[in-house]
Amino acid sequence: MEKSYYHAHESAYQQIKSNGYVGWGNAKTLNDLGDNVTKQYLTDTVNRFFPEPKGKKALDVGCGTGTTAFMLSAMGMDVTGVDISETAIEMGRDLSKQQNLNINFVKGDVLELDKLNQKFDLIYDSHCLHCIVFEDDRQKVLTSAKKSLNEGGIFILDTMVMPNEPHDPAHTYDTLRFDEDYILWHKTKSSYAKGVIELNGQAWCAQRRIYPPHVVMAEVAKAGFVVISDRLDAQPNEVSMLRLVLR
Numbered sequence: 001m002e003k004s005y006y007h008a009h010e011s012a013y014q015q016i017k018s019n020g021y022v023g024w025g026n027a028k029t030l031n032d033l034g035d036n037v038t039k040q041y042l043t044d045t046v047n048r049f050f051p052e053p054k055g056k057k058a059l060d061v062g063c064g065t066g067t068t069a070f071m072l073s074a075m076g077m078d079v080t081g082v083d084i085s086e087t088a089i090e091m092g093r094d095l096s097k098q099q100n101l102n103i104n105f106v107k108g109d110v111l112e113l114d115k116l117n118q119k120f121d122l123i124y125d126s127h128c129l130h131c132i133v134f135e136d137d138r139q140k141v142l143t144s145a146k147k148s149l150n151e152g153g154i155f156i157l158d159t160m161v162m163p164n165e166p167h168d169p170a171h172t173y174d175t176l177r178f179d180e181d182y183i184l185w186h187k188t189k190s191s192y193a194k195g196v197i198e199l200n201g202q203a204w205c206a207q208r209r210i211y212p213p214h215v216v217m218a219e220v221a222k223a224g225f226v227v228i229s230d231r232l233d234a235q236p237n238e239v240s241m242l243r244l245v246l247r
């Protein structure tokens with residue numbers, strides 16, 4: 001079934017492009033892409049598991065316009081980036097040409113990584129899993145990633161989590177609603193696809209699933225992963241980043 005929350009990403013990138021930005025977070029130039037904490041963490045983790053990263057096969061899932069794919073490619077890895085948004089993929093191709101980087105950008109769905117017919121030494125998810133709302137879909141992403149790893153390969157998962165429990169579902173803003181099932185909803189006009197509900201005459205589109213860390217841990221275990229390292233970059237009373245290395 002068509003899922004409304006996928007379309008939200010394509011329109012977001014069309015907006016990003018028409019505003020003259022180069023990526024998520026309204027980055028204006030290549031230098032503005034990505035944050036320093038992620039850059040350092042990714043570099044350290046890749047060096048820890050791949051002392052000689054050159055030529056190792058890496059897959060960046062939900063790569064957007066290439067922010068982290070560029071980092072992996074600059075380390076000498078042979079990188080493929082997958083994203084559901086055609087506009088993001090086109091922008092990624094242009095930006096990698098500008099940097100003389102040779103990255104294989106593919107429009108595709110993280111639920112179906114097997115369609116790539118390839119195995120990877122490293123799979124990296126930077127902020128994609130929390131965009132996958134439904135439990136069955138999230139499990140497909142994780143099992144699909146597990147199957148796409150080479151023997152000895154690792155999956156680095158950086159995902160948003162809600163650290164403070166009990167979570168307060170009363171948070172409703174003008175255009176956003178964060179419910180008791182940890183789903184973040186965004187006001188929308190249409191109600192044609194999976195992921196849209198109607199509440200008091202208003203249509204809401206499911207956008208993010210921001211679980212507490214222990215739920216994500218249970219999900220990765222269910223998909224057959226073993227946690228090699230975990231780190232929580234917590235911000236008081238705010239959404240935080242859980243960074244896992246999985247095998």
Ligand SMILES: C[S@@+](CC[C@H](N)C(=O)[O-])C[C@H]1O[C@@H](n2cnc3c(N)ncnc32)[C@H](O)[C@@H]1O
Nearest residue numbers: 009062063064067083084109110126127128131
């Ligand atoms: C929050 S953005 C992060 C982009 C990039 N990884 C970064 O760190 O800047 C989430 C990305 O996941 C992509 N995405 C969401 N659902 C997807 C799916 N089912 N398959 C592939 N990509 C998806 C979106 O298009 C978007 O580029």
